[in-house]
Structure formats: structure tokens, C-alpha cells
Amino acid sequence: MPRSLEGRFPTRERPTWVGHVGLQERIETAYGLLEACRLCPRRCGVNRLKGEKGFCRSGLLPIISSYGPHFGEERPLVGLRGSGTIFFTHCNLGCVFCQNYDISHGGHGREISLEQLADLMVELQEEGCHNLNFVTPTHFSAQILAALPQAIAQGLNLPLVYNCGGYESLEVLGLLEGLFDIYMPDLKFADSQIGQAYCAVPDYFEVAREALKEMHRQVGDLLMDERGIAQRGLLIRHLVLPNGLAGTQEAMEFLAHEVSRHTYVNLMDQYRPCYEASRHAPLNRRITRAEFEEALRITQQAGLYRLDGF
Ligand code: SF4
Numbered sequence: 001m002p003r004s005l006e007g008r009f010p011t012r013e014r015p016t017w018v019g020h021v022g023l024q025e026r027i028e029t030a031y032g033l034l035e036a037c038r039l040c041p042r043r044c045g046v047n048r049l050k051g052e053k054g055f056c057r058s059g060l061l062p063i064i065s066s067y068g069p070h071f072g073e074e075r076p077l078v079g080l081r082g083s084g085t086i087f088f089t090h091c092n093l094g095c096v097f098c099q100n101y102d103i104s105h106g107g108h109g110r111e112i113s114l115e116q117l118a119d120l121m122v123e124l125q126e127e128g129c130h131n132l133n134f135v136t137p138t139h140f141s142a143q144i145l146a147a148l149p150q151a152i153a154q155g156l157n158l159p160l161v162y163n164c165g166g167y168e169s170l171e172v173l174g175l176l177e178g179l180f181d182i183y184m185p186d187l188k189f190a191d192s193q194i195g196q197a198y199c200a201v202p203d204y205f206e207v208a209r210e211a212l213k214e215m216h217r218q219v220g221d222l223l224m225d226e227r228g229i230a231q232r233g234l235l236i237r238h239l240v241l242p243n244g245l246a247g248t249q250e251a252m253e254f255l256a257h258e259v260s261r262h263t264y265v266n267l268m269d270q271y272r273p274c275y276e277a278s279r280h281a282p283l284n285r286r287i288t289r290a291e292f293e294e295a296l297r298i299t300q301q302a303g304l305y306r307l308d309g310f
């Protein structure tokens with residue numbers, strides 16, 4: 001039975017998007033993008049309104065693999081009661097080292113209606129989660145938008161987190177402006193040739209650079225409340241890869257100089273060979289302690305100082 005949250009935590013100022021004029025128009029625009037799909041920069045051109053599928057193998061309805069309070073995310077998202085994650089199935093990237101390959105490549109999950117998606121959002125709020133965290137949302141961003149009115153009508157007022165791979169369309173980000181409070185993109189590579197080789201995308205860094213700058217323009221640096229819980233802003237994930245494949249130096253200098261040196265960064269050390277990585281040396285090994293320490297040194301030397309866990 002859902003529990004009342006009244007009085008359990010400080011009430012948040014109602015987000016600007018509650019009753020947002022133009023939400024319906026944004027949904028219609030987003031669904032228009034599905035007709036010859038350009039919901040992400042791959043621009044496959046398939047008609048997802050008719051169930052056709054492009055690179056992400058996703059049709060009209062959202063597919064989720066799981067949902068629930070999650071305590072493995074970054075500290076400002078987790079707090080005491082967890083981040084309310086909704087994991088979407090499939091992905092608009094094709095990373096050969098994906099750690100969730102059963103979901104992203106294998107298609108583990110089930111199709112749900114927009115009404116069910118709205119109900120999940122409200123359920124996670126009633127569970128006491130600090131935010132709603134949409135994991136791998138890019139290829140279902142239209143459907144997420146379309147589920148919001150019902151969730152809002154049922155009282156949804158948590159900060160919304162867009163937890164993505166960084167390969168995003170500026171057009172879609174424009175539709176999300178004022179709706180999503182927190183953007184949490186990966187910055188996977190600083191060299192698009194590496195992105196082509198390992199994520200099957202020709203222009204990763206060029207696209208991600210512009211997307212991250214746009215996200216920062218919309219929400220700014222990460223802001224937390226008095227409990228250290230994120231309320232609004234940009235949070236970057238950068239997974240350190242073997243042999244410097246992630247391009248940490250260029251990536252961190254880009255963040256410090258072209259986004260903000262106050263950017264909150266999770267420099268991740270947990271790389272391990274998954275999915276097809278064992279066939280792609282040097283991705284077939286974990287990183288060494290020295291490689292991570294070097295990445296940390298580079299990050300700090302670039303002027304970034306808000307590092308998760310440090
Ligand atoms: S969302 Fe999927 S179908 Fe649409 S352009 Fe991206 S990869 Fe292609």
C-alpha cells in the first residue's frame with residue numbers, strides 16, 4: 001500500500017513544469033519525431049508510430065527492465081531513501097563493453113503502457129525516493145514526456161533525472177528544458193574514432209560536446225539541498241578505460257574550460273570487460289590502479305574539484 005509522504009521530508013517548491021503551458025505541444029512535437037525517427041542523433045528515419053524499429057530496436061511503447069529505489073547511484077542522488085530508478089530496455093548506443101548488455105543489447109524487459117509508466121513514477125515517489133531517475137531514456141524520451149501529465153495529475157513533484165549516454169539530440173533536449181531538473185550524461189570518449197570502433201557511432205564526441213553544453217545551459221552546475229541531496233544541475237559520469245581509450249585528458253579539459261570547472265564529476269574506476277570486450281584488446285582487461293590515479297590527477301589538474309567520492 002503506498003505510504004503518505006506528508007511531513008517526511010521538506011516540501012520542495014513545486015517544479016516549474018507542473019501545469020506547464022506547452023507540455024502538450026512538446027509531447028506532440030516529440031511524437032512527430034517518432035514518425036521518421038530522429039529522437040536521437042542517429043536519425044534512423046523509421047516510423048516508430050507504426051512499430052518500425054531502428055538501431056535501438058524500440059517501437060511505440062516504452063520497454064522497461066526494472067524499477068525501484070536504487071542505492072548504487074552517486075551520493076547526491078541516493079541520500080537515505082534511494083534514487084527512484086526506471087531502467088529502460090535497449091539503447092541508442094552499441095557499446096561492445098556494456099555492463100548492462102542483457103538489457104541494452106539482449107532486450108531483457110517488458111513493454112508497458114504510458115499509464116503504467118506514469119503509475120511507476122508515482123509509486124517511486126510514494127516509496128520515498130529523492131528523485132525519479134530515468135536510466136537510458138533517450139530512445140523513449142517522447143514516451144516519458146507523454147506519461148508526465150498523468151503522473152503530475154497524481155501528484156508527482158520529485159526532481160527528474162535524465163541519466164543518459166551523452167549521445168543526445170539538441171532538438172529533443174530543447175523539448176526537455178524546464179522539465180528535467182538534473183542531467184546525468186556519460187562522457188564516454190573524447191575521440192569519435194574510438195566511439196565508432198567501440199560504440200558504433202560515428203560522431204560521439206562532437207555530438208556529446210554540444211549536448212553537454214546545452215544541458216549545462218539549461219540546469220547549470222549541480223545544486224544540493226542542506227542534506228546534500230541533488231536538486232538541480234549537471235552531473236557527469238566518465239568511465240576510465242584501459243590504455244587511456246576514454247580520452248580523459250581531453251574530456252576533462254573540455255568540461256573545465258567549455259562547460260564549467262564547477263562541474264560535478266563521477267570519475268569511475270569500475271571498468272571490467274563485459275559483453276564483447278574480451279574480443280577488443282585493450283578493452284579485455286580491467287584498468288590498473290596507476291591508470292586510475294593518472295586519470296584522477298588529470299582531472300584535478302584540469303581544475304575540476306567536485307569529484308564524487310573524493
Ligand atoms: S531513437 Fe532509436 S530509432 Fe530513433 S533515431 Fe535513435 S536509434 Fe534510431
